[in-house]
Amino acid sequence: MNTFKKIIFTVLVSLLLVGSANAGKIKIGTEGAYPPWNSKDASGKLIGFEVELAWTLCRYIGSQCEIVEQDWDGMIPALIMRKFDAIMAGMSITAERQKAISFSQGYADEVASLAVMKGSSLEGMETSEGINLGKKTGAVKKDLKTLTAALAGKTVCVQTATIHQNFLESGDVGKVNVRTYKTQDEVNLDLAAGRCDAALAAAVAFSDYAEKSGKPVVLVGPTFSGGAFGNGVGVGIRKDDTQLLNAFNKAINQARKNGDISRIAIKWFGFDASM
Numbered sequence: 001m002n003t004f005k006k007i008i009f010t011v012l013v014s015l016l017l018v019g020s021a022n023a024g025k026i027k028i029g030t031e032g033a034y035p036p037w038n039s040k041d042a043s044g045k046l047i048g049f050e051v052e053l054a055w056t057l058c059r060y061i062g063s064q065c066e067i068v069e070q071d072w073d074g075m076i077p078a079l080i081m082r083k084f085d086a087i088m089a090g091m092s093i094t095a096e097r098q099k100a101i102s103f104s105q106g107y108a109d110e111v112a113s114l115a116v117m118k119g120s121s122l123e124g125m126e127t128s129e130g131i132n133l134g135k136k137t138g139a140v141k142k143d144l145k146t147l148t149a150a151l152a153g154k155t156v157c158v159q160t161a162t163i164h165q166n167f168l169e170s171g172d173v174g175k176v177n178v179r180t181y182k183t184q185d186e187v188n189l190d191l192a193a194g195r196c197d198a199a200l201a202a203a204v205a206f207s208d209y210a211e212k213s214g215k216p217v218v219l220v221g222p223t224f225s226g227g228a229f230g231n232g233v234g235v236g237i238r239k240d241d242t243q244l245l246n247a248f249n250k251a252i253n254q255a256r257k258n259g260d261i262s263r264i265a266i267k268w269f270g271f272d273a274s275m
Contacts, residue, residue, distance in 0.1 A: 024063050024064060025063065025064045025065065026061070026063050026064070026066070026085050026086060026244070027065075027066045027067075027068060027083075027086075028054050028058075028065060028066070028067045028068070028085065028086045028087070028088050029067075029068055029069075029070040029075060029078060029079060029083070029084040029086070029087050029088075029089065030046065030048075030050055030051065030054070030067055030068075030069065030070070030087070030088050031069070031070065031072045031075070031089045031090070031183075032046050032069045033072070033183045033184060033185055034048075034072075034089065034090050034183075034184050034202075034205060035048060035184075035205065035208045035209075035212075036049055036205075036208045036268040036269060037050050037089070037090035037110075037202070037204075037205075037233075037268075038050045038051055038088070038089060038090065046067055046069070048268060049108070049264055049265060049267075049269065050088040050090065051067060051088075052264050052267075052268070053088070053255070053260075053261065054067055054088050055067075056255055056260050056264065057235075057248060057251040057252065057255060058251075060251035060254045060255060061247045061248070061250075061251045067088075068083075068084055070083070070084070070089075071182070072089065072159065072160075072161060072162075072182070072183070073160055073161040073182070075087055075089055075236075076097065076100055076101060076236065079101060079236060079237075079238060080100065080101070080238060082238075085237075085238075085244060086235050086236060086237055086244065086248065087101075087235065087236030087237075088235055088236075089236075090110060090202065090233055091103075091233060091234070091236055092110055092163050092229060092230030092231070092232065092233055093106060093230045093234045094163060094228070094229075094230040094231075096166075097230075097236070101236050101237060101238060101239060102236075102237045102238070102239050102241075102242075103234040103235065103236055103237070104234045104235035104237065104245060104248040104249050104252055105234060105249055105252055105253075105275075106231060106232025106233060106234045106275040107232070107233060107234060107235070107252050107255075107256075107261055107274065108233045108261070108265060108273045108274055108275055109225070109232050109273050109274075109275050110202045110204075110232070110233050110273075111130070111202065111204075111223045111224070111225055111273075112163070112164060112167075112200060112201065112202055112203065112223065112224040112225070113200070113201075113202075113203035113220075113221070113222075113223050113224070114156070114198050114199070114219070114220050114221045115191065115198065115199050115200075115201070115206040115217050115218065115219055116191075116197070116198045116199075116217075116218055116220050117191065117192065117194070117215070117216060117217060117218070118216035118217075118218050119216075120197070120198070120218070120220070122197070122198055122220050122221070123218060123220055125146060125147075125150050125220055125221050127143040127146050127147065127221050127222045128140075128143050128222050129222060129223065130222050130223040130225065131144075131222045131223075131224060131225075132225050132226035132227070133172070133224060133225070133226045133227025133228060133229060134225075134227045135226065143221075143222050144172055144173060146221075147173045147221060147222075148173045148174035149174075150221075151173055151174065151176050151198070152174060152175070152176075153177070154176065154197035154198060155178075155179055155195075155196055155198075156168055156176050156177065156179070156198045156200055157178075157179045157180075157181060157187045157190055157191060157195075157196035157198070157199040157200075158178060158179075158181070158187060158199065158200050158201065159180070159181055159182070159183060159184050159186075159187055159201065160180040160181060160182060162201075163228055163229050163230055164200040164201055165178060165180060166228050167200070167224065167227075167228040167229065168200060172228075179195075184201055184205055187199050187201065188205075188206075188209045188213070188215075188217075191217070192213070192215045192217070198220070203219055203223060204273070206219060207219075207270075232275045235248045235252075256274065256275075261274040261275075262274045
């Protein structure tokens with residue numbers, strides 16, 4: 001065997017060995033910028049509800065895991081391009097997203113809410129405590145009418161490519177000036193700076209920001225679920241990866257049965273958001 005052939009052979013063997021070593025490793029993508037679902041600490045380490053839950057689910061699956069950062073607006077394309085194997089990033093299960101990828105069963109409920117700064121005229125809005133957009137009852141229609149009147153001409157800030165943006169642009173609350181941002185942190189900063197009349201995101205995202213920043217952020221109006229807001233948060237998986245999908249579903253069942261999801265949710269959210 002000449003020198004060139006030896007080099008080629010060595011490279012191929014090395015690639016095979018690396019592939020074998022990584023065959024059982026699951027790479028999970030998360031944003032790292034949506035606390036308390038997922039974020040980073042002062043040292044840059046990924047932390048949060050979904051980071052801790054991911055390690056727990058991988059333990060039940062019996063596989064090594066690696067959690068990597070990915071910008072939110074490129075999350076689904078990156079999964080499809082096989083940059084990682086699964087998404088755990090506060091991603092709600094919606095019919096639109098299910099056209100592109102599969103989802104595990106839901107592991108947590110993400111309730112959305114409008115937020116304003118204390119003293120806003122929107123604080124006095126009278127609505128139900130919560131509405132399910134999957135059920136267009138008389139009460140839901142009444143609340144949507146109230147929101148339409150209250151938000152007319154207002155600027156509402158949201159993170160781009162989210163269910164929150166989709167809802168505001170759906171027409172359910174009339175014509176709203178929607179301003180989009182790359183991250184939730186940017187939304188929070190502009191809300192506090194007065195550049196947004198209101199913002200829409202997961203209620204816990206605003207509560208977390210208010211607690212850590214000391215800013216007088218107030219939740220207003222009803223909480224939102226169902227319809228455009230999906231059916232809980234699940235693990236995103238490529239459509240052709242049914243084996244991994246089944247493994248995550250089994251792991252979620254075990255984690256739920258053993259109380260792990262509830263325990264981790266209470267630790268990060270302050271209440272049980274498990275499904």
